[in-house]
Amino acid sequence: MGTEQGFGIKGAEPRRGLMRDWLSLLLLQAVLALLVFWSYIDGSRYFAFLDIAADTYEIFTSHAVHLGRLLQREGWSGWSFGIGLGAPVSFMFSDAFRLLTMAGGPEHVLELRIWVYLLKLVLGGAAFFLLVRTLVERREAALLVALLYSFCGYVVINGVWDPEANPFIFFPLVLWALVRCMRSGDRIALPLSVAAALVSGIFFLTLSVSLAVAFAVLVAMSERRIETLRLLSCRAVPLIGLGFVVAAPVALPIALQQFDSPRLPNSGSLLAKIWNEGFQVLDIPLWLLQLGSFFHKDLFGSANTYRGYMNYLEGPGFWVGMLPLLVLPQLWKGDRGERRALLVALVAIALYIVVPAFRLAAFGFASPYFRSTTLWVSLPLLLLAARAFQRVFDQGVDLRLLGIGVVFVGGCLGGVAFLLPGNVVPAHVGKVAVFIAAGTLVLLFAGLGWLRGSRLASSALVLSMVEIVAVDWPSMNTWRSTVSATRQPFRDVTEPALAAIRRADSGVYRIEKTFTSVSEADAVAQDYMGVKSYYYHGSAVVDFHRNMDLMRRFPFPTPPVNYTNWLAGPDERFAVAGALAVKYVISKDVRDWPGFTLMGSGPGWYVYRNELALPLGVVHTRQVTRREVGDLRRQPPDRQRWFRDLTLFNAVVLDEPMPRWGRRWDLGGHAARGILDMPALYAQPAEQLRRTGLQLTSFKNDHLEGRIAPTEDGILVFSIPAYRGWSLRVDGQEVPLVRADFGFIAAPVTAGPHAIELRYALPGLVPGLAMGLAGLLLVAALGWRRPRRDPAASLSGA
Structure with a gap:
């Protein structure tokens, strides 16, 4: 059945017709995207939110607009005074896809956001299809799981946060390159895919830990663990390191900015924090919330109505459809490699749920987020489901194993609903139960011989498409507060007030407001130099705010781990405003602050001049x-x-x-x-x-x-x-x-x-460019020489 390796089970080389299969997948993706995202595609809504996903508007949209303006006016600049008191722009360049939203100019960023998101959805599905074709020969099985991956719970919910959609593309792409490296000795795909992942903004530590987890799973699945470990260590690891070198022009400046964060010394030792918090394994409510997340986050509510862990985007979400969960037990009738892979995957998923250390290690500050680590669960589920679908399409369904799957999946849903009655949404429980029943019926018909081969594959595909629309549509369209052509909070009275200031004064100065249009990031979006900021700040600017007692107050005893992202302004402290070159203040109401005189006013706004403002x-x-x-x-x-x-x-x-x-x-x-x-x-x-x-x-x-x-x-x-x-x-x-x-x-x-x-001059840029060029030359040199195939690479378990 093809070569024997990549995941400890027999694999398959992709056959001819791969482009035709991709086009088939693209057509299916387009149909579902039109159904799920139509209100964004037709322009009724912009793909930017004002609810729990407000960073899409406050940060990602405003950063793209600001960067577009900066490039238009000055060309390349490593610094911007529009980010609070000033900051490096390296984080704005951290996501290569963000540049695509600027293709129409800063004034059209909002319109392009949905198309860039849909491009990511298409690319992620295509990358996963490429990966899954190394495991299955039957195209129907590969198309089915690739479509489910394209609309999995992670990308539909977390993926609206711009950088969070990028692991959805590059995790399967890097895994595919790793399989090629393991099987054929390919030395090009792995470093280039790793470099692309880093350039797209995936946190280097998240990628490193994810690869370490993948290595551990591969070794555990292998029959010849020593050989597999040798291949990974001697072949894959150097190529991964080369990928980091190729990405240095982007990754090095970002890493230097990350290491300048005040959160590093304040978060304590990373290893100590992971040890103290990562092995608190008896958090039963969190176990149940994670178990419920296999049935979609909407089991606990949508957007701001979510009643799960933390919030709608930080909480766990493993939904890939009900059919993959029901069909997984069929692998137990497979060969020894398939059974071993199933056991290893189930144990690994259980460890992920029970032991927080794995996901804590993926974030530089041991933050308690789930985010992209949820793909560690979704990816193996769908990869194994592809093998299971191929088995049932070819050989039918074992009714006893189907019964085990139905009892387990139904029992998990019922158990979560019973034990967390105040968290679950009954309507969603009913919806999921319907699709469990429908999937059971389709597989039962297959077990009875009424559906076989392509008819069974078609039935599974249609059922999965119906489930995708029924489950994903509410996530994007119900209880969602979005930006639109007529609803853009950044476009308020600030605009005429700024125009009045600039007509009267063409100098260089800072401006502050007594209100926020959206967030502390107003200056970035509304195009002025200010003090307030929402950004990944360095230690120096936080040190100033902390010593001047300008830190933002939070309504709870312990501030969030990322509290230094929010920096407040001086408000009525005229002396601080003056020392910071804040020459004008915009207010929605009359102010009688010492040191300020009224400069102008209009409908709903007043501008005051600070008579004590100093130069920069x-x-x-x-x-x-x-x-x-x-x-x-x-x-x-x-x-x-x-x-x-x-x-x-x-x-x-x-x-x-x-x-x-x-x-x-x-x-x-x-x-x-x-x-x-x-x-x-x-x-x-x-x-x-x-x-x-x-x-x-x-x-x-x-x-x-x-x-x-x-x-x-x-x-x-x-x-x-x-x-x-x-x-x-x-x-x-x-x-x-x-x-x-x-x-x-x-x-x-x-x-x-x-x-x-x-x-x-942006630190790390010049050495990063030199390293990147050297890395590309080395990749090119490796490409000139055809690799010598290692016999161990084709051994079972390699």
């Missing part, structure tokens, strides 16, 4: 240390904040004193003052800082030029987070940067006028 760079001639500022902890919280605000206008905060570059500022003496929140206390230092500070002559996001004119030696401080990659030239000479004001870039300067040039 100022020169301080006095300094205090972080330790001195830290001593303010003895003061009441409100006074602590005002002392810090006052400090930003009067001195630079340094980790260690630099007496050559300024006098000490007596913070303790000022702490004895009574009232600190009067703008008059800040007016004189603000005027001095503006007069001697940075006057921009040229501005691009990654390249600033201007002049300063300090009257004394001091420290030039930019309100720019101290990410790696910045370099400063003063009068043409490069000057080392230091860190100041809890997380900003700074440098010592002498008295007198100076020309300033500040540049940003």
